[in-house]
Amino acid sequence: MNVEEFREFCLSLGDVTEKMPFGKFAARYDSILAFYVSGHMFCFIDINDFNYVDVKSTPERIEEFRRDYTSVGNPINQSLRHWIKLYFNGDIPLSVITDSVRNAYGIIKAKYAPKPRRKP
Template sequence: MNIEEFREFCLSKNGVTEEFPFNEDTLVFKVKNKIFALTSLQKWEKGDYSVNLKCNPDLAVELREKYPDDVLPGYHMNKKHWNTVHIQFTQLSEKYIQHLINHSYELVVSQLAKKVREELKRL
């Protein structure tokens, strides 16, 4: 999965916006103003094809153990809840990467107020 495929997949989710809230390098994807994915464009330019995704804490540990070269504790993030996932030149399939993005999105959505979740379903 390249950066454009990653971007398009994230933006295909209901209620998702993209922005650069921290600096011109860090591309952030939010649902209802809550971050579920982010990546450094400079790292992509240097060949580090990774993204940060939110993750259930138990699953985060399991993924890091199963894929130690491709799933790492979240870079500059709360390492209990975030993973850095290599999404290009990786042993992870594109379908599985999409699953991890979906998991991150759904985890954030599940923490939103019920009214907001209902609004998202109608989009």
């Protein structure tokens, strides 16, 4: 998978937008592309160094990744409880990485989706 294929995959999930928001904090983050649903980030990549994806996750799943794989790291945003870095060319199958991105999308979508209105 290359950057464009990954980008198309994320955008295909539905109602996804993309931004490069981190350059305003430091020039070294100019190449970070973040994907959003419901206005909230669910994953991001470095388009100049496409070796990993940082994904939103649950603490339990993050613990599983750290236990089961060596190709994990700390996310750029350093939110270690809810984010994890997954490396593409290591021991994590691509299908597990894409499932993790879908899961991250689902976490955000469920949390921030508009609530149905109650009937009076």
